[in-house]
Amino acid sequence: MTHEIAVIPGDGIGKEVTPAAVDVLEALEIDFEFVEADAGDSLKEATGEALPQETYDLAASADATLFGAAGETAADVILPLRDAVDSFVNIRPAKAYPGIDAVRPETDLVFLRENTEGVYAGHEDRLTEDVATLTRVVTESASAELGEFACEYVSESDDHDGFTIVHKANVMRETDGVFRDTIKSVADENGVETDEVLMDAFATRVCLEPEQFDVIACPNLAGDVLSDLAAGLVGGLGLLPSANVGSERGLFEPVHGTAPDIAGEGVANPAATIISAAMMLEFLGYDEQAHAVHEAVEATLEEGPRTPDLGGDASTDDVTDAIIERL
Amino acid sequence: MTHEIAVIPGDGIGKEVTPAAVDVLEALEIDFEFVEADAGDSLKEATGEALPQETYDLAASADATLFGAAGETAADVILPLRDAVDSFVNIRPAKAYPGIDAVRPETDLVFLRENTEGVYAGHEDRLTEDVATLTRVVTESASAELGEFACEYVSESDDHDGFTIVHKANVMRETDGVFRDTIKSVADENGVETDEVLMDAFATRVCLEPEQFDVIACPNLAGDVLSDLAAGLVGGLGLLPSANVGSERGLFEPVHGTAPDIAGEGVANPAATIISAAMMLEFLGYDEQAHAVHEAVEATLEEGPRTPDLGGDASTDDVTDAIIERL
Ligand SMILES: CC(C)[C@H](C(=O)O)[C@@H](O)C(=O)O
Ligand SMILES: CC(C)[C@H](C(=O)O)[C@@H](O)C(=O)O
Numbered sequence: 001m002t003h004e005i006a007v008i009p010g011d012g013i014g015k016e017v018t019p020a021a022v023d024v025l026e027a028l029e030i031d032f033e034f035v036e037a038d039a040g041d042s043l044k045e046a047t048g049e050a051l052p053q054e055t056y057d058l059a060a061s062a063d064a065t066l067f068g069a070a071g072e073t074a075a076d077v078i079l080p081l082r083d084a085v086d087s088f089v090n091i092r093p094a095k096a097y098p099g100i101d102a103v104r105p106e107t108d109l110v111f112l113r114e115n116t117e118g119v120y121a122g123h124e125d126r127l128t129e130d131v132a133t134l135t136r137v138v139t140e141s142a143s144a145e146l147g148e149f150a151c152e153y154v155s156e157s158d159d160h161d162g163f164t165i166v167h168k169a170n171v172m173r174e175t176d177g178v179f180r181d182t183i184k185s186v187a188d189e190n191g192v193e194t195d196e197v198l199m200d201a202f203a204t205r206v207c208l209e210p211e212q213f214d215v216i217a218c219p220n221l222a223g224d225v226l227s228d229l230a231a232g233l234v235g236g237l238g239l240l241p242s243a244n245v246g247s248e249r250g251l252f253e254p255v256h257g258t259a260p261d262i263a264g265e266g267v268a269n270p271a272a273t274i275i276s277a278a279m280m281l282e283f284l285g286y287d288e289q290a291h292a293v294h295e296a297v298e299a300t301l302e303e304g305p306r307t308p309d310l311g312g313d314a315s316t317d318d319v320t321d322a323i324i325e326r327l
Numbered sequence: 328m329t330h331e332i333a334v335i336p337g338d339g340i341g342k343e344v345t346p347a348a349v350d351v352l353e354a355l356e357i358d359f360e361f362v363e364a365d366a367g368d369s370l371k372e373a374t375g376e377a378l379p380q381e382t383y384d385l386a387a388s389a390d391a392t393l394f395g396a397a398g399e400t401a402a403d404v405i406l407p408l409r410d411a412v413d414s415f416v417n418i419r420p421a422k423a424y425p426g427i428d429a430v431r432p433e434t435d436l437v438f439l440r441e442n443t444e445g446v447y448a449g450h451e452d453r454l455t456e457d458v459a460t461l462t463r464v465v466t467e468s469a470s471a472e473l474g475e476f477a478c479e480y481v482s483e484s485d486d487h488d489g490f491t492i493v494h495k496a497n498v499m500r501e502t503d504g505v506f507r508d509t510i511k512s513v514a515d516e517n518g519v520e521t522d523e524v525l526m527d528a529f530a531t532r533v534c535l536e537p538e539q540f541d542v543i544a545c546p547n548l549a550g551d552v553l554s555d556l557a558a559g560l561v562g563g564l565g566l567l568p569s570a571n572v573g574s575e576r577g578l579f580e581p582v583h584g585t586a587p588d589i590a591g592e593g594v595a596n597p598a599a600t601i602i603s604a605a606m607m608l609e610f611l612g613y614d615e616q617a618h619a620v621h622e623a624v625e626a627t628l629e630e631g632p633r634t635p636d637l638g639g640d641a642s643t644d645d646v647t648d649a650i651i652e653r654l
Pocket of ligand 1: 074
């Protein structure tokens with residue numbers, strides 16, 4: 001069966017790391033049909049639109065989408081694309097790799113970020129000249145869906161004993177109360193262990209004892225900030241992949257941005273995008289190939305070649321070729 | 328002129344570190360009248376109320392309040408107390424001390440946290456069985472007040488060149504847009520330099536290059552989470568003081584909680600509360616004495632004695648006595 005894969009490189013280094021990931025996927029000789037589409041700052045400059053309807057439609061109909069990065073228009077591109085694939089969870093692993101400098105080398109976390117609501121639900125008003133409001137939305141249904149997913153996620157692998165619910169229900173009592181209580185009761189029904197930590201306390205503790213945490217379920221903005229914090233602990237955004245998973249489709253993207261300082265030089269680190277492509281392979285059921293890509297990336301991170309962000313002097317192509325050779 | 332100081336030890340180690348800070352203040356022989364009041368979990372158990380009206384009224388009329396910690400009832404105690412002193416900014420320095428183990432010893436930050444609104448404004452609703460909402464409130468007036476304060480704060484000292492506005496205005500366009508734009512224009516009017524960083528990017532960057540940041544102005548929840556993150560970078564909450572400043576009064580409290588694991592053992596680290604007391608001295612205009620307390624705490628952190636959280640075996644009293652001797 002052919003899988004249609006939408007490929008949206010976007011801006012900056014997105015244009016370099018996305019083709020690199022496609023090269024890796026092509027080397028696997030799976031029956032993929034790649035369809036490229038455009039989005040982002042440069043498109044907006046040229047056409048007035050950051051995300052054309054046809055790009056949205058492509059993501060909404062393809063089996064999976066690989067996305068690079070967008071600049072100033074990131075929110076206008078990525079938030080609708082998450083919606084196009086009907087994604088309810090954003091999976092963000094943050095793991096330190098052997099041989100790579102990390103602030104906390106013991107870090108090995110997976111964030112399961114609620115991907116549809118919270119402050120991202122986006123109802124804002126200017127009530128008076130002085131007062132602006134935003135309606136933060138939390139539903140039992142979205143929380144339950146995340147909870148079910150978290151239970152499956154930790155049950156499918158022997159690596160995980162349960163998960164941690166991170167929230168701020170001592171202040172956002174009703175909304176984060178719904179989030180916490182719903183997920184906790186889904187987990188209880190499924191016989192999955194959970195514990196809970198307030199999001200501020202989590203921020204302190206994950207710096208001091210990252211090894212105490214494993215899988216973390218959290219609201220949308222908490223997931224945004226805390227996974228970026230974890231990126232800092234493992235040495236930067238350059239290595240963080242992500243998977244926006246829906247029930248039928250998915251959108252796979254590195255957590256990093258467009259890196260304007262190095263864009264166009266051919267030295268961007270393709271690892272995060274290639275690991276995102278491996279997450280796409282898992283999502284589509286190609287577990288063996290996904291495993292091979294993960295292993296090849298890890299070996300290349302450990303043994304080189306490395307791009308300048310990791311202290312090496314290899315190009316994006318050098319690293320991509322090395323990964324393909326190790327498949 | 329006598330200053331009336333409300334002293335609210337609260338729960339757990341609050342009952343140990345607050346008297347320690349009072350001992351230090353008494354050693355300075357300033358004309359303070361200390362009035363003690365109760366709040367917190369144990370009071371709630373005994374009387375059904377975590378924060379009695381008389382404690383609130385005391386904080387609302389005293390010149391300054393020294394608070395320890397509260398347990399489960401923390402939000403019911405500390406949020407109304409911040410309101411009682413009409414505090415618009417929560418000053419949270421996060422600094423690594425020489426000789427103390429820190430994840431990032433280069434960290435030396437001051438968070439200026441908006442202290443009245445954001446998600447803490449607290450309008451929550453259960454719209455349907457499924458849907459809960461919270462109205463996040465951001466006003467031009469509160470943002471301007473924080474902006475004015477930040478300008479004064481950085482201008483008063485030669486240590487600061489300007490400040491960084493941290494926000495999430497790419498998603499919360501209207502609310503954090505008001506926050507960012509208002510503060511930026513106040514700073515421009517005052518000739519104070521600012522830059523801005525998205526709160527997720529800040530979380531990554533502060534781990535990787537804390538020395539790039541200095542004074543940070545941010546919304547309420549961002550300040551809560553990011554200052555706790557910084558606490559992780561400097562080695563834990565045990566050393567972080569805070570000052571809730573209003574135009575006439577202030578509330579001074581360590582950032583740490585009740586530490587139930589060591590409460591009652593007489594080994595809690597009093598440093599954060601004593602530094603909070605030094606911030607109170609500054610607020611009341613006793614700059615010289617504030618300076619002396621800061622120096623005495625720093626010398627004691629560096630040379631000992633130290634409590635067990637810092638690898639020593641001294642008691643709270645030993646450390647307090649050593650600080651007093653160094654005044
Ligand atoms: C670009 C922005 C809207 C986005 C988010 O906040 O989700 C980004 O920070 C991310 O985490 O993918
Ligand atoms: C106890 C809680 C309500 C409080 C807050 O969120 O402000 C605490 O975390 C703090 O930072 O002082």
